[in-house]
Amino acid sequence: MIRFDQATKRYPDGTVAVDTLELEAPSGKITVLVGPSGCGKTTSLRMINRMIEPTSGTIWLDDTDTASMPAHELRRQIGYVIQHAGLFPHRTIVDNIATVPFLLGTDKKKARARAMELLERVGLDPAFAKRYPAQLSGGQQQRVGVARALAADPPVMLMDEPFSAVDPVVRDQLQDEFLRLQGELGKTIVFVTHDIDEAIKLGDQVAVLRVGGHLAQLAAPAELLSRPVDAFVAGFVGRDRGYRALGFSSAGTIPTRDEPTVAMGESLPTGGDEWLLAVDGSGAPQGWLHLTDEPHGAVVEDPMLYRGGTLATQGGTLRSALDACLSSPSGRGVVIDESGRLVGSTTAREVLALIEAQVEGAVT
Amino acid sequence: MIGDVFNWLTDPSHWTSTAFDTGIWDQLLAHIGFTLIALAISLVIALPLGLWIGHTGKATWIISVANAARALPTVGVLVLLVVIIAPHFYGRTNNGYLIPTEIVLVLLAVPPILSNTYAGVQNVEPSVRDAAFGMGMTGPQVLFRVELPNSLPLIFSGFRSATLQVIATATIAAYVTLGGLGRFIYDGLAQQDYPQMISGGLLVAALALIADLLLALVQRYTVSRGITGRTRRQDRGSRGPDSRTAVLTEELVSEAT
Amino acid sequence: MKTKLVALAAVATALTMGVSGCGSSSSSSGSKGDGTIASQMIFGGPPEFKTRPDGIPGLKKNYDVSFGKYTVTDVGGPVTVNALKRGQVDAADLFTTDPSIAANDFVILEDPKSNFAAQNVVPIITKSKATDGVKQVINGIQGKLTTEVLGGLLGKVVNDKADPADVAKGFLSDNGLDTTGTAAKGQSLTVGSANFPENVILGEIYAQALEAQGATISKKMNIGARPKYWESLKQGSIDLFPEYTGSILVYIDKNSTATSPDDVYAALGKALPSNLVALDQADAQDSDAIVVTKETADKFKLKTIADLAKKG
Numbered sequence: 042m043i044r045f046d047q048a049t050k051r052y053p054d055g056t057v058a059v060d061t062l063e064l065e066a067p068s069g070k071i072t073v074l075v076g077p078s079g080c081g082k083t084t085s086l087r088m089i090n091r092m093i094e095p096t097s098g099t100i101w102l103d104d105t106d107t108a109s110m111p112a113h114e115l116r117r118q119i120g121y122v123i124q125h126a127g128l129f130p131h132r133t134i135v136d137n138i139a140t141v142p143f144l145l146g147t148d149k150k151k152a153r154a155r156a157m158e159l160l161e162r163v164g165l166d167p168a169f170a171k172r173y174p175a176q177l178s179g180g181q182q183q184r185v186g187v188a189r190a191l192a193a194d195p196p197v198m199l200m201d202e203p204f205s206a207v208d209p210v211v212r213d214q215l216q217d218e219f220l221r222l223q224g225e226l227g228k229t230i231v232f233v234t235h236d237i238d239e240a241i242k243l244g245d246q247v248a249v250l251r252v253g254g255h256l257a258q259l260a261a262p263a264e265l266l267s268r269p270v271d272a273f274v275a276g277f278v279g280r281d282r283g284y285r286a287l288g289f290s291s292a293g294t295i296p297t298r299d300e301p302t303v304a305m306g307e308s309l310p311t312g313g314d315e316w317l318l319a320v321d322g323s324g325a326p327q328g329w330l331h332l333t334d335e336p337h338g339a340v341v342e343d344p345m346l347y348r349g350g351t352l353a354t355q356g357g358t359l360r361s362a363l364d365a366c367l368s369s370p371s372g373r374g375v376v377i378d379e380s381g382r383l384v385g386s387t388t389a390r391e392v393l394a395l396i397e398a399q400v401e402g403a404v405t
Numbered sequence: 406m407i408g409d410v411f412n413w414l415t416d417p418s419h420w421t422s423t424a425f426d427t428g429i430w431d432q433l434l435a436h437i438g439f440t441l442i443a444l445a446i447s448l449v450i451a452l453p454l455g456l457w458i459g460h461t462g463k464a465t466w467i468i469s470v471a472n473a474a475r476a477l478p479t480v481g482v483l484v485l486l487v488v489i490i491a492p493h494f495y496g497r498t499n500n501g502y503l504i505p506t507e508i509v510l511v512l513l514a515v516p517p518i519l520s521n522t523y524a525g526v527q528n529v530e531p532s533v534r535d536a537a538f539g540m541g542m543t544g545p546q547v548l549f550r551v552e553l554p555n556s557l558p559l560i561f562s563g564f565r566s567a568t569l570q571v572i573a574t575a576t577i578a579a580y581v582t583l584g585g586l587g588r589f590i591y592d593g594l595a596q597q598d599y600p601q602m603i604s605g606g607l608l609v610a611a612l613a614l615i616a617d618l619l620l621a622l623v624q625r626y627t628v629s630r631g632i633t634g635r636t637r638r639q640d641r642g643s644r645g646p647d648s649r650t651a652v653l654t655e656e657l658v659s660e661a662t
Numbered sequence: 663m664k665t666k667l668v669a670l671a672a673v674a675t676a677l678t679m680g681v682s683g684c685g686s687s688s689s690s691s692g693s694k695g696d697g698t699i700a701s702q703m704i705f706g707g708p709p710e711f712k713t714r715p716d717g718i719p720g721l722k723k724n725y726d727v728s729f730g731k732y733t734v735t736d737v738g739g740p741v742t743v744n745a746l747k748r749g750q751v752d753a754a755d756l757f758t759t760d761p762s763i764a765a766n767d768f769v770i771l772e773d774p775k776s777n778f779a780a781q782n783v784v785p786i787i788t789k790s791k792a793t794d795g796v797k798q799v800i801n802g803i804q805g806k807l808t809t810e811v812l813g814g815l816l817g818k819v820v821n822d823k824a825d826p827a828d829v830a831k832g833f834l835s836d837n838g839l840d841t842t843g844t845a846a847k848g849q850s851l852t853v854g855s856a857n858f859p860e861n862v863i864l865g866e867i868y869a870q871a872l873e874a875q876g877a878t879i880s881k882k883m884n885i886g887a888r889p890k891y892w893e894s895l896k897q898g899s900i901d902l903f904p905e906y907t908g909s910i911l912v913y914i915d916k917n918s919t920a921t922s923p924d925d926v927y928a929a930l931g932k933a934l935p936s937n938l939v940a941l942d943q944a945d946a947q948d949s950d951a952i953v954v955t956k957e958t959a960d961k962f963k964l965k966t967i968a969d970l971a972k973k974g
Contacts, residue, residue, distance in 0.1 A: 092539060117541030127536025131554040131629035140540050173631030189540075425732055488740055496749045497704075502741075581741055582706070582733050582750065592734060595709035 042068045043089060043197060043231060047098035050084050050254070058084040059254035061098065066246075068103075068196075069227045073244035075234055077277065081254030082233045086199050089231060090119045102197065117141055120190030120198035120228070124206050126182040128174040134185055135160070135170040141193040152192070159188040164218055180211035187219070191226070200232045204239065216242060237278055241266065241285065249274050263289045287360035290399055295355060295362050295392070297376050297385025303330070308338045316371030319346055324382040326352065329370045352377050355384050359399070362392045406599065410607070413600035427584050429608065436585035436612065439503075439575045443510035444568060450511070451518035452560070459526025459556070460548045468523050471516040480577055483509045487581050502581040513574055514567040521563025525556025554629055561624040565617055572613045576605075586612065696728065699962050699974035705729040706751030708737040716778050716950070717755075724777040726971045729753070738950075746955060753970070756953045758809050759860055759946070761817030769959040770951045772966040776921035779908035781949035783807055784930070785868060785941045786910070788901045792939055795845035799875050800902075800941050803867060806837045807944035812860065819859045826859055826883075830866035840874050847876030854891055854900040857884040860948060864904035888913060896935055907943055923947075 043066040050059040059081040066072035074082040087093040089100055091112040100107045107115055128137050135156045136143075142152035160170060163184040174182055183203060190198055204212045204219075220243065223230065234240050240247045241262040249257045249265070251273060258270040266286040269275035275282075301313060302320045305327060309317070317330045319341055328346030335345060350369035353362040353376045365374030366389040373386040413419060422428040427435075451471075458464055486505030494501030529552050537551040576587025586609045593602025711717035712732055721727040733751055735742040743762045746754040756763060758770060758781075785800050815833055818824045834840040851872060855865030862883050869879045882900060885891040892913070894900040911918050911930045920929040927943050934940060952967050959965075962974055 090539060092535070113538075113541045113543045113546075115541070116539055121536065121539035123532055123536055123539065125530070125532040127530070127532035127534075127539075129533060129537070129551055129555075130530075130631045131551075132631065144541055144546070173629075175631060186536075424730060484740070487744070491741075491744045492748060494748060494750075498750070501744070501748065501750070579734065580736070582735050582745060588734065592709035592712070596713045597710075598713070 042066065042101075042103055043072075043229060044101040045085065045088075045098070046101060048085070048088055048095050048100055049097045050081070050088060050093060051096045057254055059088065059095075062254065062256055064248055064256060064259065066229060066231050068229045070245040071223060071230045071232055071243055073232045073234060073240040073247045074250060075237055075240040075247060075277075076250035076257075077252055078235070079252045080250035082235075082250050083201055084254070085250070086201055086231055086233045089197075089199055090116045090121060092116075117144055117193065118195050118197070120193075120195045122183075122186050122190045122198065122200040122203045124202045126174075126179075126186035128182055128185055128189070130174050133171050133173060134165075134177070137174065137185060138188045138192050140189055141195075145193060156188070156192060159191055160185075162191075162222070163188045179207045180215060183207060183215060184218075187222070191228075195228075197229045198231075200230060202234055203232075205234065205236070212239075219243065238285075241288075249277060284360070287363065287396065288358050290359045292353070292357060292359045292362045292392070292395060295353065295376055295387050295395070297355075297387050300373065300375070300383065300386040302326075302383065303341055305341050305343075308340050309335055311337060314371075316373075318371075318375065318383070318386075320383055326375050326377065326383050331370070350375055353387075354379065359392065359396055362387065363389065363396070366392055406603070409600040410603045413604045414607070419604075427588065429589075432584050432586055432588055433608070433612070435583070436572070436575055436578075436587075436609075439506065439510065439578055439583070439585055440568070440571050440616075443507055443514055443571050443575070444564075446507065446511050447514035447518055447567060448564070451515045452522055455519045455522025455560075456526060456548060456553065456556075459523045460544070460552060462527075465523075468520050471519045474512050475516045477509075477512060479509050479513065479574055480580060482512070483577055483581060491581075499583060502578075502583050506575075506578045506581060506583060509577065510571050510575060514571050517563040517566040517570070518560070519563075521559045521566070522556065525559030525563075526552045528559065529555045555632060557624075557628045558632060561620065561628065565620045565624075568616050568620060569613050572616060573609060576609060697973050698728070698971050699964075700727045700753075700970040701730045702974065703729050703752035703970075704731045704733055704750070705753050705755075706733045706735040706742050706745045707755035708742075709734045711755050711950075720777045721952070721967065724775045725968045727967060746953065752958055753952055753954050755950050757948055758951045759813040759816050759948045761813055761820050763953060764810075764813055764817065765821070767956045768953045769956055769964070770953055771959075771964060771969070773951070774966060774968075776923075777967065778950045779912070779921040780923035780926040781906040781908040781947045782923055782927070782943040783812070783864060783946045783948070784905050784907050784910075784927070784943040786895060786903050786905050786934070786938055787941060788895075788898055789937055789939045791849065791851050791901045792941070793846070793849060795847070795875065796849060796851070796872065796877070797941060799845055799871050800868060803834075803839055803871055804942040804944040806839065807946040809946045809948075812863075812946040812948070815863050816860045819863065826862040827866045827870075830863055830870055833863075833867060834871055834874075839871055843875045845875040846872045849876075850878035850880075851901040852880045852882060852899065853902045854882040854885055854894065855904060856888070856891060857886055861904055868902055868904065895938065898937070905940075906948055907940075908949065 045062040045064040048059060048062045049057070051057050062081075062085055074085060076082050084093055088095045089102075089107065091107060102115075129140070135153050138156035138159055139152040142155065143149070157167060157170060160167060165181060165184055165188075169177065169181070174185070177185065186203065204215050207215065216239065232243060244262055246259060246261055247265050248259045251257045258265065258274045260268075263286060265274070265278060266282045266289075269278055269282075300318050302318045303309060305319060305321055309330070309332065313332065315332055317332055319327045319330055321327055328348040329350065330341065330345055331347060339345075347370045350371075351361065351365050353365035353374055355376055355378050362374060362376070365376065366372070366387060367374075369375065373388060374392070375386055376384045378384050418428075420429045422431045454467065458467060483505055486508055487502060490505050491501035533551065533555065534547065537547045542550065575585050576590055578585045579587030579591040586605055589601050589605025589608065593599060593605055705718075707717070712734075713719070718729070718732065733745065735745050735751065735754065738755065738757045738760060742754050742756060743760075743766070745751045746768065747766055756768070762768070763770065783804070785804070787796070787800075811833075815829050818829045819826055831840070849872070853865050853869040853872070855861045865881065865883055869881050873879045885894070891900065891903060895903050907923070907926045907930055908921075911920065911926055911933060915929070915933045918929055918933070920926045923943070927940070930940055954964060962969070964970065
């Protein structure tokens, strides 16, 4: 558990970066600090491991005052992941990961063995071990950064915009993998980001900070979306709140109807609807065929497919169910099961009915 | 003239020493000696100072002062120092002339080593330094385990530059009774013995080249491959998907080619 | 990485020590040679003295003197003086008018065989300007110029930082040569000098004396090196110039072999172009000399260069 107790950072010229912050990051959970530039989120994070020393107030690490020991000893117990990874260019990947164990005096062989384990854990091939950071892409370097932070198995991890410097596709992957990892490890994590969507996706609880270092609201993501405490938070959380909140509600069982299909490599049937769904051998949807484009009896091939529609998983969120309907070229949302096989299709109207039912249920 | 120079250099009597005249081997050794002493002293002064200034960011004015020293007229300073220092030494000793010479050479060698060491440390990526402290390294640990190894390319560059300057300038020792390869240049000019003079110049150039090659070799084996980029497979081009399968496939493919 | 650096440092240290050990040994290996006094000595002089005909080869030829070791110092400058004074060399090549000889009680070894050709101060003048009156004035000065006197004048400029014109004035008045008169009345001459202090003093002496005797004088001091002023003298843009017999003779006639003062003066008279004439030469000479400290001279009883060839 990490607790900010009246923590303040005031600079000699009078600027107050963090103003008497009171905040508790519970053990085993991800607490995200989010806010606009100048809100003191990074400063607050860096006060935990004393990269910035608080001007007044205390920061507690469970029952210990972080100021009660030398800074470098404190930091060796806390995992630290930063935006550009900050890997040591002159050391191999495995030695980078083993940095803190080396500092703690762990036997080199043991430390390296553990580093190899972590390398695989963050999803990197063991062949990367002997490489140097310059040979890795940004995303790969970030994974190493996370592995490095985990090497000494610290109970606490601090992460300062760790995924901001990579491209959106990689960022998405890293976020998903991070959640998976946290599911396995259960660390106490304080995470800073300027991206409200990332905060909502990753946080167990989210702290929204105001410029000048004040805490505006501390709440679980769903609550933040549905009940922002004031205009600032509402504005910061942004538009489409209602829509994004759907991402937190399970659709339950989506009512579906059977959807006619044609397999890849078969010839198109005559008649039927304007749009036909194509599936592969195992029944997984591949895309839509626009029958009026194709000649009679043409064999179904890849280039003919319209891939615009997203897929909703049975038992997934309302948001993905609605999106499947909205994005489908045919207007019918494709629903699949966990193994990717077609279950059936649904329509926007039906999903909206589900949504309204939930809203009514919540209101009454 | 080229023939005369060749003849001068290949004349064996020029390579050995008599009691009256010093030959090429001994002048070469003397020249190397002057150089090594100056470089050793300069390293001891400039390296720790550069590391400290780079690490703490304090007293950067020292760098400016050192760089200004590069503009000193070496022979002028040398004669001035000899006039001040040499009268304190009696009898058959070189020290009255060696000490001023070494002072001038050290003044020449310190600026490149100092400013390059400082620049090397300063140029370490801020995120790397931040991570080093964040991991829990103490100040000295950050300096010696992270900043210094990453500064080595620039430090070597400064040291090699200093070495070349010292070897080239150590010829001034000949102006003040000492030996070294400058003897052939100075004597050759005064005696209008141009083959001797040119040979002296060639020998200095050859020494400088060999020294730089040796240092390049040392640099190769000391600087981490992670910094120089001298790594076996340049995989930087393929910034493809990060999934494990993709990575493994990359590996297999590049192994096959 | 750490071990690599340590190994590197060890190699570098060993190298430094080895090389500087080697290097310094060569400086004190002077052998006993042939048992003469000179063979035990280290000689200090300019680089060209080692090979010049009147340098080391000349000393061997004329006096059978071979020094043990040669250390190149400089051309009669502060490094040579310091090395001689402090014992890094035992004998040195200095110029006879060098003020540091008197200042340090050095001893000039006599050169009876004229190994060093005579370098008496001689005024060269355009023949048409050499009237009896002018000649009388100048030759009167020449009679008073000895090497010691000239050295003393130079010392005032070099050590006391006096102005050469003032030093010249003092010399003239000390020797009663500054009386006004008409011996050179109606004559106008351009007096020149080279760009070293001693020569400027001489030029000033001639110029001021002639002016006192009624001549109209224009001065061109500090001209430069011989090629420059010699042209001016030959063409007539300079009329009077203080020269040195030996070196100007060799400059005009490279093959001259005269060395004694009389021989050189005579040869010079024959070698000068027809429009120039040499006035009386002074006793003062500014030539190379073999110089030792007083202690060395006393220790080995040295008076002439030949004494160095004695067994000691």
